Amino acid sequence: MSHTLGIRQAQKQKTRQALLDAALGLLAEQSLSSLGLREVTRAVGIAPTAFYRHFRSIPDLGTALVEEALGSLHPMIRTTVTSADNSEERIERAIELIAGHVDAYPAHVRFIARERHGGVQPVRDAIRDQLARFAEEVKDELAKDKESAGWSEDDLLMLAHLYVDQMLITASLFLEAMEGTEEDQERVAQVASRQMRLISIGRHHWLDRAGGRGHVRGRTAP
Amino acid sequence: MSHTLGIRQAQKQKTRQALLDAALGLLAEQSLSSLGLREVTRAVGIAPTAFYRHFRSIPDLGTALVEEALGSLHPMIRTTVTSADNSEERIERAIELIAGHVDAYPAHVRFIARERHGGVQPVRDAIRDQLARFAEEVKDELAKDKESAGWSEDDLLMLAHLYVDQMLITASLFLEAMEGTEEDQERVAQVASRQMRLISIGRHHWLDRAGGRGHVRGRTAP
DNA sequence: TCATCCAGTTAACAACTGTTCTCTGGATTT
């Protein structure tokens, strides 16, 4: 039941996408808070005022970019996590998956890494919210795992955030290494996989501690 | 011994510091790549052209800020790491130490978190180099620990980077929580300390893995 | 077919940017 969208709205969406693409390109060498409205329209080849037909302001365009970037990041995180249990080969495969994503969408990854702590509050908020949603999904995925037996909801979420942050750091390192030699990328991959493995080991022995469950305070002798 | 620096060079250093302070203040709500030269001089109350007496450009001022910010961050990381072995109370104390530093130098912390992946390459490079130096020091500190027996140099460095990144993430979260309720800050602290603990557990069991060899201090899971 | 809509255009605005060149007056050195 596809309504063929009309040649007019189609053209509009096309220009809108062109604006997003141009902005993403320009953001390779600057941050969002210094990106000019005219700069973007100039890159697209339209009049500056046409910008307002699509976005209220640059921060507005920024939040749209967050949607796009993390939408494309979404499937990666799911696949990565579902295969991120103890097995060593699976960790290695997850790292390769991250590397592949950085290769496929370098500008998106750079944008998220840059604007996560960037100077534009609405964009920061949008990224934070999206990452929190990711962490929730990761938590749900982790909960299904047999190794999560006995884990509290809070602990699962804290592990999920640890994974998400680690993925972003790794992605950012891959991005830096992209302009380096093949050997640099391999070294990044090796360090990242060992860090991931250490976290997995910590996860595996999380419940080993004395006194069993619950809180850390009041550690009693066995 | 001390040559009292002359009233002229003293005044110059004073203005230079005023420029750095003003820039740091302005960077609370934007990123370095959008910071204007005139904006900074206006905030200090001097003529725009006087800027060139102290810095070649805004990126140049940025790298000076990196020096200042990570110089103040330096003692924190040392103390944090030297007390970051297995003990639970020590982890808690390390977290408090990070929180205290964020409280004392919020602008510095924000600057580093923001410009680490920011749009100004020389500044990014400066931060990367300084953090690498920190990781090296952390590695050396870790190497002194009895628990590091049997660890390769590479593995120690990978753990050190994990710690450094984790500290930055935690610091950034504290920064966000600073404008929230006291309860928010407490929740950040709890999550951070549990993440740190999980990493410490992973560290403790790092050498447990297969190979059939007896481990140095390893405790095997049931 | 004809009136309506609306993505994109053109023109103009005050305000701002980085950088150059020349100048000044108090500190420094001789």
Place this chain on the structure above:
DNA sequence: AAATCCAGAGAACAGTTGTTAACTGGATGA
């Protein structure tokens, strides 16, 4: 005491910025 230095001031430069207003012309729907 005189000569030098140099942090900062002042003016002017060509460009840039975001935003407003009134417009055009092809797609749309009656």
